[in-house]
Amino acid sequence: MIHKGKRLFLIAMVFAMLWLALFGQYLAPNDPYETNLAMTLHKPVAQYPFGTDQLGRCIFSRLLAGVRISVFASVTVVLIVFVIGTCIGIFAGFLGGKVDVFLMRITVLVQAFPAFVLAIAIAGMIGPGLKNAILSMVLIYWTTYARLGRSLVLQVKSQNYVKAAQLCGAGKVAIIFRYILPNMIDALVVTAALDIGTVIIQLASLSFLGLGAQPPVIEWGSMINASRQYMQVAPWYVFFPSLILFVIVVLHNKMADYLNEGLEEGKVI
Amino acid sequence: MSNIFIKRTIALIATLLAITFLTFVVSYLSPGDPAEIKLSKTGMPPSPEVIEETRKAMGLDRPLPVQYFSWLKGILKGDMGVSHRTGQNVSAVLGKAFPKTLTIALSTVLLTTLIAIPIALLCVRYTDSLFDRVIQSTTYMFVSMPSFIVGLVLLYVLAVRLHWFSVTPGQGLKGYVMPVSVLVLSMSSWYIRQMRTIFSNQWSMDYVAGLIAKGISKRRVLHRHVLKNSLVPIITLLGNSFATLMVGATIVENIFSVPGIGHVAIEAVLNRDYPVIQGFVLWTAIIYILINFLIDRTYSVIDPRIRLRKGETL
Numbered sequence: 001m002i003h004k005g006k007r008l009f010l011i012a013m014v015f016a017m018l019w020l021a022l023f024g025q026y027l028a029p030n031d032p033y034e035t036n037l038a039m040t041l042h043k044p045v046a047q048y049p050f051g052t053d054q055l056g057r058c059i060f061s062r063l064l065a066g067v068r069i070s071v072f073a074s075v076t077v078v079l080i081v082f083v084i085g086t087c088i089g090i091f092a093g094f095l096g097g098k099v100d101v102f103l104m105r106i107t108v109l110v111q112a113f114p115a116f117v118l119a120i121a122i123a124g125m126i127g128p129g130l131k132n133a134i135l136s137m138v139l140i141y142w143t144t145y146a147r148l149g150r151s152l153v154l155q156v157k158s159q160n161y162v163k164a165a166q167l168c169g170a171g172k173v174a175i176i177f178r179y180i181l182p183n184m185i186d187a188l189v190v191t192a193a194l195d196i197g198t199v200i201i202q203l204a205s206l207s208f209l210g211l212g213a214q215p216p217v218i219e220w221g222s223m224i225n226a227s228r229q230y231m232q233v234a235p236w237y238v239f240f241p242s243l244i245l246f247v248i249v250v251l252h253n254k255m256a257d258y259l260n261e262g263l264e265e266g267k268v269i
Numbered sequence: 270m271s272n273i274f275i276k277r278t279i280a281l282i283a284t285l286l287a288i289t290f291l292t293f294v295v296s297y298l299s300p301g302d303p304a305e306i307k308l309s310k311t312g313m314p315p316s317p318e319v320i321e322e323t324r325k326a327m328g329l330d331r332p333l334p335v336q337y338f339s340w341l342k343g344i345l346k347g348d349m350g351v352s353h354r355t356g357q358n359v360s361a362v363l364g365k366a367f368p369k370t371l372t373i374a375l376s377t378v379l380l381t382t383l384i385a386i387p388i389a390l391l392c393v394r395y396t397d398s399l400f401d402r403v404i405q406s407t408t409y410m411f412v413s414m415p416s417f418i419v420g421l422v423l424l425y426v427l428a429v430r431l432h433w434f435s436v437t438p439g440q441g442l443k444g445y446v447m448p449v450s451v452l453v454l455s456m457s458s459w460y461i462r463q464m465r466t467i468f469s470n471q472w473s474m475d476y477v478a479g480l481i482a483k484g485i486s487k488r489r490v491l492h493r494h495v496l497k498n499s500l501v502p503i504i505t506l507l508g509n510s511f512a513t514l515m516v517g518a519t520i521v522e523n524i525f526s527v528p529g530i531g532h533v534a535i536e537a538v539l540n541r542d543y544p545v546i547q548g549f550v551l552w553t554a555i556i557y558i559l560i561n562f563l564i565d566r567t568y569s570v571i572d573p574r575i576r577l578r579k580g581e582t583l
Contacts, residue, residue, distance in 0.1 A: 114553075120519060120538060204415055231429055
């Protein structure tokens with residue numbers, strides 16, 4: 001059981017992050033794109049709290065501008081796979097028969113491979129870029145929700161209240177939306193919350209390898225990639241983006257752990 | 270020998286074919302003309318006629334099914350085509366990268382096993398002790414940290430600060446120390462957490478209470494019984510990790526410039542070198558299917574219950 005104070009703290013942090021994602025760029029002390037060739041790779045000073053990069057751009061401002069990309073891209077991926085995967089899972093589980101076999105074959109085929117390798121292969125074949133990185137993550141992660149959704153549907157479907165609804169003449173659509181979906185959504189939401197941290201890491205990793213966001217888009221993974229050749233002269237350039245990325249992922253994981261515990265205790269919030 | 274075996278083999282071949290076909294179609298449909306990319310490497314902007322000629326020479330003007338089948342026919346003969354970029358044979362490129370990746374994968378999995386199992390056992394034996402809590406929070410940290418950050422931190426501390434290694438890749442065995450350390454740090458953290466859960470589940474079972482009631486020491490129960498009963502899930506996890514590493518520890522190979530499979534794949538992807546990408550995907554598929562097959566075999570070796578159950582169904 002998570003302590004109440006800790007719970008409030010976590011909720012506050014998640015809201016703070018969302019707020020930063022929405023308005024972070026307006027807090028930036030400097031223009032994240034503005035170069036200052038007199039101050040390249042400068043150590044942190046009052047004007048540039050986190051120092052500057054190889055073109056004299058403010059690292060702090062760039063990190064703030066990057067929250068939007070990193071957080072929104074990951075949330076987008078998870079939202080899309082959540083909807084698509086759950087729909088496929090419900091179809092497969094509810095309809096059964098050949099549809100089920102076919103959909104599950106595809107799921108197993110996709111899941112047979114390590115997600116990151118598939119993401120590299122797909123991003124590689126359709127070309128590097130943030131949109132394509134998102135697309136490749138979507139193509140991989142829907143399987144989790146399809147399988148989980150399907151198994152949950154099968155569990156719920158055999159419950160007496162669903163049979164009762166069928167006997168009362170409820171239509172298929174009504175049964176899915178009014179009786180099945182509400183009874184399975186919790187587990188799926190927790191999975192989605194857990195996935196956000198993973199997706200942030202994987203998107204940043206793709207960008208780090210040069211397969212995700214391309215300049216001038218500001219993304220943490222590609223910032224860290226650009227920074228590593230200046231590691232000897234400007235360690236702060238590597239340090240701050242890495243730290244922020246790490247903190248965001250830990251926050252997400254903690255939040256997901258909390259949701260998970262709540263689910264196990266039978267209530268989410 | 271049974272229906273199951275035949276069915277599995279057919280499913281296996283179908284899977285492989287589906288993968289080759291998908292890879293091929295996606296590469297075919299993707300934007301960017303390999304002929305143009307190959308020519309632009311020379312530095313001169315090519316004329317449309319030259320591009321057309323190169324396309325013909327590379328066989329890119331033929332219809333999709335023809336290209337696919339000629340590619341497939343080559344693969345059956347062990348020929349995966351030549352790299353659009355360097356003109357090297359794809360099988361040769363992958364073959365050259367293979368020993369490096371194998372070294373990384375083997376040492377990582379071995380070290381992770383040697384580190385994670387004892388620590389996880391200790392965590393279960395002294396649950397909620399200071400040791401357990403320290404391990405829990407340390408591993409939580411490493412699990413939440415992208416491996417490229419672990420890599421960069423290590424590079425900074427060991428190479429830039431302490432000068433134990435050079436920042437540029439080392440040759441010979443020394444070049445593997447840092448990449449393997451990064452992987453072992455991340456992987457053993459994850460494994461300690463997984464194994465702790467697996468062991469704790471076993472630990473709360475009735476047979477453990479029974480053994481302890483009989484006066485057998487906790488240590489012996491853990492090492493003899495709990496560990497043995499946990500082997501199947503652990504081997505499954507380790508097998509999967511090994512397979513994942515075999516298709517490229519992409520991030521660390523990239524950071525520490527180890528020319529392994531993952532490095533080859535990224536180079537190919539950034540240069541739109543389709544034959545190499547296709548070779549890589551095929552390689553992944555084969556490695557995965559082979560390793561999963563082997564894991565499946567080991568189940569019945571280590572667990573007589575599975576052996577007997579299989580005996581009944583076959």
